[in-house]
Amino acid sequence: MDYYLLVDMATELGYELAMSGAETFRVEDSVYRVLKTYGIESEIFAITNCLTVSIETPSGKPLTRMRRIGSHGNNMEAVERYNALSRRICSEKPDAETAIQWMKDTKASCRAYSLPMLLVADFIGSFGFSLFFGGTFLDGLWAGACGIVIGLVSKVMDDLKANSFFSTIASSFCMALVAYLIAGLGLTSNVDTVIIGSLMILVPGLLFTNAMRDIIYGDTNSGINRLVQVVMIAVAIALGTAAAWQVTAPIWGQPGGADTVTYSFAVHCLVSFIGCIGFAIFWNVHGMGVLLCSLGGLLTWAAYLTAVRLGCDVIGANFWAAVVASTYAEIMARVRKYPAISYLVVSAFPLFPGAGIYYTMSYILQNNTDMAWQKGMETASIAGVMAVGIILVSTLVRLYYVMKGRRKKR
Numbered sequence: 001m002d003y004y005l006l007v008d009m010a011t012e013l014g015y016e017l018a019m020s021g022a023e024t025f026r027v028e029d030s031v032y033r034v035l036k037t038y039g040i041e042s043e044i045f046a047i048t049n050c051l052t053v054s055i056e057t058p059s060g061k062p063l064t065r066m067r068r069i070g071s072h073g074n075n076m077e078a079v080e081r082y083n084a085l086s087r088r089i090c091s092e093k094p095d096a097e098t099a100i101q102w103m104k105d106t107k108a109s110c111r112a113y114s115l116p117m118l119l120v121a122d123f124i125g126s127f128g129f130s131l132f133f134g135g136t137f138l139d140g141l142w143a144g145a146c147g148i149v150i151g152l153v154s155k156v157m158d159d160l161k162a163n164s165f166f167s168t169i170a171s172s173f174c175m176a177l178v179a180y181l182i183a184g185l186g187l188t189s190n191v192d193t194v195i196i197g198s199l200m201i202l203v204p205g206l207l208f209t210n211a212m213r214d215i216i217y218g219d220t221n222s223g224i225n226r227l228v229q230v231v232m233i234a235v236a237i238a239l240g241t242a243a244a245w246q247v248t249a250p251i252w253g254q255p256g257g258a259d260t261v262t263y264s265f266a267v268h269c270l271v272s273f274i275g276c277i278g279f280a281i282f283w284n285v286h287g288m289g290v291l292l293c294s295l296g297g298l299l300t301w302a303a304y305l306t307a308v309r310l311g312c313d314v315i316g317a318n319f320w321a322a323v324v325a326s327t328y329a330e331i332m333a334r335v336r337k338y339p340a341i342s343y344l345v346v347s348a349f350p351l352f353p354g355a356g357i358y359y360t361m362s363y364i365l366q367n368n369t370d371m372a373w374q375k376g377m378e379t380a381s382i383a384g385v386m387a388v389g390i391i392l393v394s395t396l397v398r399l400y401y402v403m404k405g406r407r408k409k410r
Helices: 003-020 024-037 076-092 096-109 115-132 137-159 164-184 191-199 205-216 220-252 265-282 288-309 314-336 340-347 354-365 369-409
Strands: 042-047 050-056 062-068
Touching (some): 003 050, 003 096, 042 220, 314 340, 314 369
């Protein structure tokens, strides 16, 4: 048995999963199961920027392979395909050369949306969430245009190999600059809903979800690293929009905000669905998955609104909605044999506190410390209670399958 080739194959599989945005536990578990299929005991250690695979050959010689995980995006299509590949390898146990060829075929078969399609997704996502946060139809159209600005600036930053922190500052600055220009010309009634809808593109929803799931499964180092990245992105968003406000305020003054629109239950759920379609495409979900993931967003927000109508406060409503999102993701993962993360991140996206980040920054700029503290604490509470809801469902599902496995062994 060529142990070097097997370790290389398993390590590359884990590396591709990590570069696609998979959770740490999925990376480690996939590599471990593949090597176990060939009768090899291994120790796997993965964090956000490194993967180490170590085995001991029958001769007693240790063999270790390490791959550095660089900066990467979020590719749910690749996560699903590499996850399916790991299952196929475990069930068919091909020779190492064949498995490596399968991996090459999988990489070649992964689909990706074109830049024009991604810009359409930016428009749809921004449009939907601008209405979601109470904007008018016109506000939604301007938010969609600002979303395209974010998409174009992000593409330029990616081509220039800029780090994510600077790229987020540049994207949020250019977007907010355009939004304040639109407001200064009197073309929008509520610049806040335009900016918030567009900023949702930059909200690190998948990063936050993976951080919570890493912590759930005991990968504390990876979870904390991801949470730090979430905080840094939030800071970058605040810095970019604040800089745009500082540039435009002396010219047009502080734009006045109109009252937000209150939509009916059905319309609110519909715009949530529309916005989630944009983000499903943005995260490279394809086919029926786009509609099914977006349906999860609709159900999640319907659960939130129902909880509010039943008397729950904001924190309680977010908890129950997160439970619904996580439950839906776990069910769809079993039904369609895909990783739950694809469904979870889109389904839970309407709950992510993008508006809280924006308003906290806005109050700081206005030197309104009390309101900034209040909104900041509310935002942190929403993020925390979402994590609890996700943790609860994921833990119960995992316990169920552990107990089921033990009963089968008896």
